[in-house]
Amino acid sequence: MMIKDPYNFDEENLLVKKTKRAILQFAHVSLAFFILILLLRLVEVGVMVKSYQSPENWFQVSIYAFLLDFLLFLKISFFLFIIYLVAVQMVVGDRRTQTYIYAGVTSFTVVVALLLTKYFYTTLLPLGDDIYGYSFSEISQTALAGASVDVFSILFFLTLLGLLWILVIYFSKLVFIPFKAAVGFILASFLAILSGISFLPESKRFKSEFDYNLAVNKTGFFFQKSYDYFTRNEPEVDIYAENYIEDAVQGSNLEGINSFKYVDAKYPFLRENDAKDVLGNFFDKFDGPPNIIYIQVEGLGRAFSGEGAYLGSFTPFLDSLAQKSLYFENFLAAQGRTFASLPSVLGSLPFAEHGFADLGNKMPHHLNLINILKANNYHTRFLSGFDLAFDNEGLYLQKSNIDETVSISNFGSGYKQMPSNSGGFTWGYGDMDLMLKSALYLNKVPSKPGLTIIQTVSMHTPYQVLNQPQYVEKFEKQLNALRLSDDKKEDYRKYKSIYSTILYSDDAVRAFINNYSKNPAYNNTIFIISGDHRLPEIPIATKIDRYHVPLLIYSPKLKRTARIKSISSHLDITPSILAFLNVNYNLKVPKLVNFIGSGLDTVRSFRSVHKYPLMQTKNELNDFVYGKFFLNQNTLYAIDDRMGLEPVENEQKKIQLLNELKQYKTINNNVSKGNKLLPDSLYLKFSKF
Template sequence: MNIKLFREKFFKAITSIMQLMLAWLVILLILRIFEVLYNGITRTFPESMLKLIALSVWFDIMFWLKVVVCITVVYIVLYFIKPTLARVTGLIALFLLSISQLLLITYFNTSLVPLGADLFGYSLADIQQTLGASSALNIVTIISLILMLVVFGFVLIFLSRRIKVKLSFVLIISIIAFLALLTNVQQYSSMIDLRNEYDQNLSLNKADYFLTSSVNYFLPASRETDIYADAYIEQYEGNESLGDAFVYPSEAAFPFYHTNEAPDVLSPFFKPIQSPPNIVILMVEGLGRAFTNEGAYLGNFTPYLDSLAGESLYWKNFLSIGGRTFGVLPAMMGSMPFSKNGILEMGAQMPDHLSLYSLLSYNGYRTSFYYGGDSKFDNMAIFLKKNGVNAVEDLKTIPSNYRKLPAKANGFTWGYADDQVYKHYLGNHPMGSPTLSVILTVATHDPFLVPNQDRYKKQFEQRMSLLGFDDSKKMNYRNFANQYSSVLYADESIRDFINAYKKRPDYANTIFLITGDHRMAEIPLRNKIDRFHVPLIIFSPLLKRTAQFESISTHFDITPSLLRLLKKSSKLNLPTGAGWMGGGLDTARSFRNIHSYPLMQTKTAMVDFIQGDYHLNGNQLFKLNVDLEETPIQDEKKLKQLNNAFDNFKRKNDKISNGGKLLPDSIIKRYQLR
């Protein structure tokens, strides 16, 4: 082929693909309008529509330019082979991208967080169960999807042929696309500030987010190591206002093993404990601080927990360490690091460890775990077996005469209703020897279907009136009626459980802990930290005084502090060293944070770190206030400090991912029951 013919065919190829790409840009615009209206009508409209539109257009155009580059290269090659082959391939690729974008928009409408590489952190069985639970697919959604597919086909096949483009325009767009890809202009999106996390997530191009996070997951960028990082960290941790640093006697072999003991901060709040107390831990699915207890910024929809908090030790600025349920058991019971995808994902390869379960078992406690769903989900069953839990009651063992949660149209239900799990626990749990019981609920999870839902929806309406909502605010909240009614149901179920437990002879010697596994995202999030913001309530007739704390603590801190309390009161036999991530609960009543901890929103997204009153998310630094509102700040010194501390954790965490040990074998053999 001579140069003239080559140039002629080349220009025809890029003109042809640009016709398709401009038609696809129309589809992206249609999808964006659909997404904003769909979420606005069924969820809530953004606080700043103009800013959202500007940022959305920016993200969509950036994604479009990326696709222009990727498809154009392939299209030209195929065009030289056969023009028809190139066009058919281009049509199929853009049609599939359109479908993917539509499905990801639908997913976001249900979860209110975009789907990223966290998809790859779950087993096929877990994905199937989650899809079965999803409330996204209904007859209206399916009809909408079909109509949108027809629109995609019409625009790509027919409209693209009617688009006339000049060669000069094609060349200019191609150059812009390549330059945009090379210079990463997408970073300038931060110039448009959307403070609301829901608005920020809504503005993202969902296909771009999924593909980018997937590439970063499978091809992660290498981290640059700062050789002075440890010095910065020690200087920070040595500050008296931030608590004592851990002492690691064998950090190379056991990166998390330290000899420090958590301070005994709980004993001053308790009467003298004469015999080992029962411990009952309620891990409530999705229980976020945003709608729980006094001062909740969305309004208090847990009247019983609010009243209970006044009779308890209550942490209003408490944090889960995971944005989904996978993180709660290993963090709360074992104060364990994450490994690569959450330590439970290691399954049978999970490193040997000690936990509240195993150490209390060693000291004569009978242990149990109650869950309305399938304990195999997230490999919880493997963790429980590894910790020698005496009784595991779940979907497969709870008797069928107990009532399950209402099923969806497809027949799916997560399992047994919260009140039924509590009822089974009360009828099945022995008295006598001291017990450690963990109950993980499931009703406040998508699809948020609970028994007698109409009754709780009436309570929801009454609650909104009691909170003084005007008609406009009520209208907006009704888009989340199932979510709020499930929260009211969960609150009432806890009330009935505690009242029933009070009738037991062992109630007087029982300590209750109530917290959320994470904040449900299906009600719009306020900011980055909101997903982790949950309450912690420690309630017991053994308390001699109550208190409310504004200091920050996390699930990592619970086991170290409980063991310290029990060691003093019940003379527990415990090891002198531990592998805990947590340094113990902070009982300062004023706002502060003495901890430095990583947070992991999904199984593939460990991008959050807290230290002092700062929160690092990706490479963005936020300052936290007493209500856990956060403000983005520019402070290069502080940003470097947190990045160095976070990198130090990641290096240690990588060792565990690669088969490293948490504790010396001698400690494991002595204290872990088999």
């Protein structure tokens, strides 16, 4: 007696028979894929908790993780079913061949999921649409920086794929799912697509940014961000309407927020330069226009620097220098990565589509600290230890008419690059070598006043520096100084390579200041120190934490110090420096500017008189600060005096901020299309070639 094949339906129509068979087969083999998704999630959570920390709310993270994983399974399954159905209908071969096709396609999906999980493990940030803002060479460079290849990782990778194939083949031989249930599964996957349910839950529902990032499905996050990136269509605001300039002024003059006097709709960012000198009263008189030295420390965040840092401070030198400085403790970077840092600090510039410098040779003429000071007989220079092709920094400096640049290509002999990671990659010269090089270099520069920009790189993945064991010892001493419990110390030791690098970079700044203090120009110098953004590899607490950096303004001629709680940002630095030099040293500054920021607020008590956008990644311009309110995506928060966030239910205020951001985006998009920022006559007046 012959046993009937359960997949051989009693249908005369061959197409119908094959379709029914495909539905039933697919439901069974899909179980293997679902098991792999859950297994990958268990491994991810286990590794993250062991390597970093536990979520603040296990139950919430677990529920969201399962639901988002299941949502991914349903949505992907619909597309997998189409492929499987085509294979059953058209591919010559038996059920085994069709099973192998399914295993091959899902293997590709698992490989993508593994890579995205690996990225998250390295950076503590899920990868989103920011990948589309970088060139292939920049992506390769960043990937190599975080790459770590070991036998265990390769074996785990192969084991997971092998397990997938074994499970797919095993389930393909079983029949225990009723046909109606299989149809219901296909229908559910189709409805999941139609539902439009997002892979991105509301972040305000989570206790911390780490909990949110751990809960989201990394593949779903990437797909959702990619979909949003390629389908978004920003509403337009008519910037050429007759009442645009008037509305822009009146609409911003609310609740003490600084307003601008825009002058020409053809140049929508062009406005009167009305920045006040808020720095002059803090300084004794310099012997002529002072030297300006700006030190940008990669990854330096307030979370681990300065008094009141919620992770405890690991920058003892900067802490001591802060006591002798104007110290802005509630200061914001304008960007969440390095891509916009120089244009923001030096030019208070709009972001364009992927950062101002990403415009490349299409960068419109603009005024910034470099070309304005150069027009006032300053010598301008930039020093770093890495490749200036990254983020187009070299081109931005070139278009700013800078006099000299030092980078990895001309750093000179006698210095040693940072250790390579397991993939053989190094960013270049470490912060200590850079600072010693800079101090020596400044002994030989022209006698006229100078603007010096020093940009570090060590506080970046892979966090490997020369003499690291020495700084690991300092890290252990700092743990004792913070009086942490033994359990808490163990949590901190999970990040010892990062904390030891922070201590190293802090020591490098100390070495520069100490060496430069022997230079006769020291007493005629103002030092400005800030971070380009807060590094993400130590878990981030809130959405604004990524931007929260310190700002120190120090000089031997500083006659009084101040600890300032009012909010300002990178976009405010250049307007205030120029106002100070204009009022006190008669430097010529433009009456019209293209600056986004209005100038530093030096009020000591907590307040915010600013409004500006913040751009987290090259493709993510969804954050806006308006006074003490912070908009992230579609969620409104109130900012407290320690830069903490509290969700606010105020629909009117949220709509106001959404409109402010929309208006900025529209004008910003015009910059991306090549529109000018200012008249050529104004640019040529302050551009000295």
